[in-house]
Amino acid sequence: MDYIFENTDRVRDYECDLQGIVNNANYQHYLEHSRHLYISSRGVNFVQLHNEGIDVVVARFEIAYKSPLRPDDEYVCRLKPEKEGVRYVFHQVIFRKSDGALCVRARVDCAATVNGRLVASHPLLDSLLS
Secondary structure, eight states, X not given: OOOOEEEEXXXXXXXXXXXXXXXXXXXXXXXXXXXXXXHHHTTOOHHHHHHTXXXXXXXXXXXXXXXXXXXXXXXXXXXXXEEETTEEEEEEEEEETTTOOEEEEEEEEEEEEETTEEESOOHHHHHTTO
């Protein structure tokens, strides 16, 4: 897949569970942070969108855990957005930087609302896909 955005980060020790691996819920935080960084990189402020009555919310989340991350591991999160019907879909992966191992593959389906009403499309949001 041709990913159009990536960011690098590092696992913090408090994100890990007793087994010494990243707790599964934290991967959702990593993926969300990456989506927000992507939106910001396109000159769109997530808080400003909300203040203008435009909200993008997660409607469905699919994640496949492949290889665990551990404390201090650096990782790369990549994404590719696309439009499917009324949904904005983010295809995302997380790779461990040291060996390139695939850690997570995810699909995040989002819906957009304007002033609380579901919309099939919005020009500003559509511009994030190009």
